[in-house]
Amino acid sequence: MEIDPELLAPSLRYKLLIGSVVPRPIAFVSSLSPEGVANLAPFSYFNAVGHIPLALMFSISLKPDGSEKDTLRNVRPPSEGGTGEYVINLAIESYAHQVAECAEPLPYGESEFDYVNLSPSPSKVVKPPRVAESPVAFECRTLQIVPVGQFHVVIGQVVHLFVRDTVLDERNRIDVDKVGAIGRMAGYEYCRTGDRFEIPNGFPKKDEG
Structure with missing residues (x-):
């Protein structure tokens, strides 16, 4: 089937997208309103930008009425x-x-922290708290917000990184089995990250015989 996305209803575009771009990592973003209220929200349009500098990105949709979600309002400069x-x-x-x-x-x-009974913990560099239960937390400052239709892509530089000692191995690398991260699939489905396989880097050597 060949598909022109512009001819599809937005709901069908969405279903095709979330059913094919899988699994998606989830940014569990904590932010702070100018009034000092902590907000917490998940975003599965999320990924790394790069490591020089260390930067991450996630995308926020507008509300059905066209207004901005709390997270977007909070992360604006x-x-x-x-x-x-x-x-x-x-x-x-x-x-x-x-x-x-x-x-x-x-x-x-x-505050969603109160609503779902998760614990806010003071960050080291930024004002918004991190989730105390999270084994890893990236403290970020907004570099750029790019509007894309009904979405806004937020690009932020990581200014501090928290990693719980218990998820590090003897080489100070993260043991993903100890983290227990989940990913987003389509519909109501999520996935675990424990089922993996390795592919060695480079091309296999040719048989000299």
Whole structure:
């Protein structure tokens, strides 16, 4: 089947996208309103930008009425009414249900931390708290916000990184089995990250015989 996406209803485009771009990592973003209220929300349009500098990106949709979601308002720079800072926490299996619950909209000014009973922990560099239960947390400052239709791509530089000692191996590398990260699939489905296989780098050597 050959498909012109412009001829599809947005709902069908969405279903084709989330059913084929899988699994998607989840940014569990904590931010802070100018009034000091902590916000927590998951975003599965998320990935790394690069490591020189260390930077991450995630994409936020507008609300159905066209207004901005709390996270977008909060991560905007101070000149645009936000704080320009946020923390990307990991979505892990032990609190997967709380991650999903944080996708439900709350009135502006109410904190998802209280709603889902997760613990805010003070960050080292930025003002928004990290999720204490998250084994890894990236403290970020907003570099750029790029509008793309009804979405805004937020690019941020990591200014501090928290990694729990218990998920590090003897070489100070992250043991992904100890992290227990989850990914987003289509519909209501999520996936675990424990089923993996290796492919050695480079081309296999030719048989000299």
